[in-house]
Amino acid sequence: MTTGEARSAIRLSPMEVPKASDVLANELRERILSGEYPEGTPLPPERELVVQTRMSRTTVREALRILEVQGLIRIKAGRAGGAFVQRPGEESVASSLDLLIRGRQLRLASVHETREAIEPSCARLAALHRTAGDLARLEVTNEAIAASADLDAFLRANVDWHVAVATAGHNEILTGIMMALSRAIYTATNNEGFVNDEVRDITVRAHRSVTRAIKERDADAAVRRMTRHVHSYAAAALEVDERTTVAVPEED
Amino acid sequence: MTTGEARSAIRLSPMEVPKASDVLANELRERILSGEYPEGTPLPPERELVVQTRMSRTTVREALRILEVQGLIRIKAGRAGGAFVQRPGEESVASSLDLLIRGRQLRLASVHETREAIEPSCARLAALHRTAGDLARLEVTNEAIAASADLDAFLRANVDWHVAVATAGHNEILTGIMMALSRAIYTATNNEGFVNDEVRDITVRAHRSVTRAIKERDADAAVRRMTRHVHSYAAAALEVDERTTVAVPEED
DNA sequence: ATGCTAAATTGGGTCTGACCTTTAGACCAC
DNA sequence: GTGGTCTAAAGGTCAGACCCAATTTAGCAT
Helix, strand or coil, X not given: CCCCCCCCCCCCCCCCCCCHHHHHHHHHHHHHHCCCCCCCCECCCHHXXXXXXXXXXXXXXXXXXXXXXXXXXXXXXXXXXXXXXXXXXXXXXXXXXXXXXXXXXXXHHHHHHHHHHHHHHHHHHHHHHCCHHHHHHHHXXXXXXXXXXXXXXXXXXXXXXXXXXXXXXXXXXXXXXXXXXXHHHHHHHHCXXXXXXXXXXXXXXXXXXXXXXXHCCXXXXXXXXXXXXXXXXXXXXXXXHHHHCXXXXXXX | CCCCCCCCCCCCCCCCCCCHHHHHHHHHHHHHHCCCCCCCCXXXXXXXXXXXXXXXXXXXXXXXXXHHHCCCEEEECCCCCEEEECCCCHHHHHHHHHHHHHHCCCCHHHHHHHHHHHHHHHHHHHHHHCCHHHHHHHHHHHHHHHHCCCHHHHHHHHHHHHHHHHHHCCCHHHXXXXXXXXXXXXXXXXXXXXXXXXXXXXHHHHHHHHHHHXXXXXXXXXXXXXXXXXXXXXXXXXXXXXXXXXXXXXCC
């Protein structure tokens, strides 16, 4: 229409030409994900893969590197070393979320929003599925908060408690997410001195009441209390945040 | 004492020797995450990095590959190609969650649990922040469900709607998570024929009512209705799952 | 036998240098 | 204009060597 364009009706979409290393990586990834190889199974040595695939060692190594970054294999050096199958764990989710948050310089509000969405459910699941060991961990970490001397110790222990709640829910997806969120909040809240004795006291009390609900397997109470706790924490953190950082550079 | 040992009081703890490529990758990653380089900034060509860092091209390339897998750079071949800074997006979170779910062969129940935890909040945020465009997308995708001919079309459109809800909430973290969960549920629900006209009808109606709440910015109703919808969907899917998969003999 | 040391072996990590392929751009021929 | 050809820039692949780390294992001293 606008210019000479439609001489032929044949249309093609842009086509992908995969790289050799990607091909290998994909093949191995599918095999690993299929569960064909149990955790810890050693992959063939690089030089062996070279002869099997007829690719160069460079290519093979790039493929392995990809899988390593994705958390699907673990690579050890030295004799009896090599690439070993590994099922991805919470950490890999946590680290990718971490990249998203840091890389996009996401508003702290997003993180808190997400947390408010997730933590109450974690509490609910914890109330339903917690074991005695989970409970012990909750109590230990909360005492650590009460005993925390400086800001950093407080935040660290705080993170531990929240992760412990997630863990007690025995849902690996939620646990992974919570780990990432906690880490992000930890680093974000660190440099500002909004933690005083009062805050710490309130926190400990709130944690105790949630813990009690989890102990008594009272799911509804756990949700309610956690919701309240997270919400007020978020509100407080946000307020401090607005006081300190004036303009958040927003775009798109 | 035991053997010649204590000639000096100096003690050292075991030390980590990071790999060269990791060092480079970490350095670049920090710079990128710091926001120092705006999106699209080209990194120096590989051969240039070689002379700057005095590492070999192999090492440089491994570092770049790491960053690429982490979604921090995009690499194009050809003249005017190279590595370009990219902020990680929802997809990277989605794919890592995907690996977790597939790799661990997580119980479908975990996925549904997570979804029940998250989607109501997505609905709430959507009700609060939706734009006119978001609303239009919700309606379009839901009509696509009603018009879907086969199972695959139904599931695909279904996923689209749910992702659209998350998108309308304008929280990138939750969006990423929802994308991954939807994908997982899509593949999990695919091969079983539990979708009949009745299911489709119920789904469309539920979606309509949620959409209406979002349209009217009624957050509470959105949460309530989405909770109900997701819960019943999960229950139905689980039931079918238990009926069909005694042992999962799937592979291609 | 026992226990320690030293060499051999296996395997990943790095380097070099070459060549191939893809892409953008320019120039030319029809 | 349309299409071919060439060139330069950049990533992709390859082959081969060497380096370093972790185990085994063989040998030797007690």
